Amino acid sequence: MSETFVRTQMIAPQSPPVTERGAVKWMRENLFSSWLNIGLTVLGVATIYYLTALSLPWLLNGVWNANSLTECRQIIALNFGPDAGGACWAIIRARWYQFIYGFYPPDLYWRPVLAFGLLFVALAPVLYSDNVRNSGLLVAVVSALTVGALYLVVMPFWLFVVLTAGLIVACYLAYTRPTRLLYLTPLYPFLMVWLLWGGSVWAPIVVLAGFVVLVIAYRLLKPSLGVPIATGIGVVAAVLWWLLLDVQVADYLESVLPFALAPIDSDKMGGFLLAFVIGVSSISLSLPIGILLALGRQSDMFLVKSLSVGFIEFVRGVPLITMLFTASLLLQYFLPPNTNFDLILRVVILVTLFSAAYNAEVVRGGLAALPKGQYEAADALGLDYWQAQRLIIMPQALKVSIPGIVSTFIGLFKDTTLVTFVGLAEPLRGITTIVRADINWKGVYWEPYIFVGAIFFIVCYGMSRYSFYLEGKLRTDHH
């Protein structure tokens, strides 16, 4: 006879004590875990409260419809009492087009809009190289936005129809044959220059033809003379084409088949249009130059190495602003007498060289991070120098250096604001000074800076997020 006291059923699990679950647990762990933590929480809440109390009424009282700062103040005083402060966003509403386009003729705004939209269409296959869905989505969204923006600006209706049709074709291509869209990417720089500066369509086409000359010479001579000599002759032929025939051929074609956009002077460029022109062209030019400099610095050849090191260290040792002054003051001394070329072009060249030196250091870091075995394996496979670089070294080195490269690009885009000091009307100081000098808006300072700063923030933050995405995508080690 025995009685068992063993329970035959399980007790239903009890819920954890109230301090160990849900929001209470989270707050105990994250906000009030120690006296120091409690102090920090109080301090943090106080800071948030202070900042909100300071800025929220100012933001909420903002006025969008007014013709001058005094009118803004009157409206705010009328609505919220005489002591209330408020933002005067009306200045942005009144002058936004100057912040965006500078002094570009208003009836030609469709050209920068189209150039900006096509930038993303051209970039999409590069940005999302192996993801058709993402690149298609990007092209579709950008095309829709571009069509919307084109609808809002002044332009002939037939042109609007043609451009819309073109963008729809681009969307279709992005989803069905994304590699076709890749052909647009190398053509884009020429398209951008033509759209923004105008002039004859034949000028960029003839410049482009120089590259065709190079390729034809290379293809014809390679079987008989080998790669190095064929490349050399091709380059010489292209240079001769540009130096001797370029202008004449373009003029002849223009006289036979005229097709030109109204030319726009460089001093009409300004605002974010200018920042993007300088930023995009310097970014796209500085990466290849940077890679070459990094390879030069790693090279065994003494002369090549010391030239690269000298260039990189010199450029990294001086402030960008001195480079810009070089562009505006000294470049005229170094070029043949009576050459006078565009200030924007001069600035782009100097900014490109500046940024290339920084990119070179980043890429060098990537090269140094590669194990020696990779170089030896490439040699063992019998690859020559450029094949090894293209197939083995660069894909790995560039992958490692993506965060660094993107942060140089972000720095470069932020540094485009410095061109104000050589007299270009960039948005931050150039345009803002002009706007603030207007008698109607004298005394405004927060609003234009917040507007300009917000756009810079969106672009730079977007770039850094994209670099996170890319890092994650390219990570091939432990998943």
Add this chain to the structure above:
Amino acid sequence: MTLIADAPKQGFRLGMLIYDTRYRSITIQVIVLILVLLLVGWLVDNTRENLANKGKDIDFGFLWRRAGYDIGQHLIPYTNDSFHIRAAAVGLINTLVVAFFACILSTILGVILGVLRLSKNWIVSRLVGVYVEIFRNVPLLLWIILVGTIFSETRPQPRDFRPVEGVAAAQMILWDSVAVTNRSTNLPMPLLDRPLPAIETPFLTINTSFLAILALIAASIWVNRRLLNRAKAVQEATGVRPTTWWQSILLLTVPPIAALLLMGFHLEYPVLKGFNFTGGISFDHAFSALTLALTLYYAAIMSEIVRSGIQAISRGQSEAAFALGLRPNRTMRLVILPQALRVIIPPMISQWLSLTKDTSLGIAVSYLDLRGTLGGITLNQTGRELECMLLMMLTYLIISLIISSFGNLYNSSVKLKER
């Protein structure tokens, strides 16, 4: 078994210059050399021709002519009768002063922010995260201009401090000792009634009282360290540590304060006289705005460096230290920091370097640094672009090379010794 014969001997052919790896690098270098020489020759020739067309020559003699302009902030004696070279020196010193203060302040703020960013406190780490993202994703120039504008447009004019019918429009802060006007920040200046005699040299005056105080403080610190060492020896011998805190405090505070009192230390307050404040130390807003903006911007960047440096130390290190029974602050001091510093310092030095170069943005608030004097007013007055730009770039280059060679020295001293 066959004997490996020697490679067949062949005469030298022209194609080997390109296809034979023994000669190829020489060929390439010769081509590069010719191209570089051609380029340099072309540039020099152009420059010579352009200078001749403008009737100019290259001559640094202008440096020893009268400058004829005033510089508000000068730490070595300077008047508008001084030479251009002295103006350039004043500018260089101004550049270095801003760089020095901004480096120190931004490093302190950056370390604090970096540690707070890693705090377990959700609100604080998010708040710091927002600060960092906002400040580093917006151009530095915007911060400089914004801070400068706020200083110059929201602060009252000096005459607003004068009471009209007993009521002044603006008040001095901190018990009537600090006045912030739209031109400058005026602080009280420490002065001595009975200073030690100063030593005059042609270039600058050496303030011996200041040096004496510094020497006294150094001596106190040294004696204090002796005291602590002795206490430690006693503790190791007997197990009981003698009480030393009050001795330390006395040692560190009494001698400098006594010396200051002996020399008759007092503060000179800024006073409104005429149209502006006189007396006290006056910091131009150009200086304050530049320093403040550089500090805020670079602190955001440096905090990310500190954060990633601390995160780079694997968790196992701190867990091992805890397992050994070390307390959190000793873990930080003895285990984490020595390893983290190796990761933190090199990028930190490169940030100090770029901060120093970015002081040239003082142009936005008309701060007269090296670019403002030598590369600005002097350049415009004399029209000697080539010489001024050359000197300015060389000076910046030398500063950069000095900073980065310190960086390289540090790197090689902390480098992990491997195989």
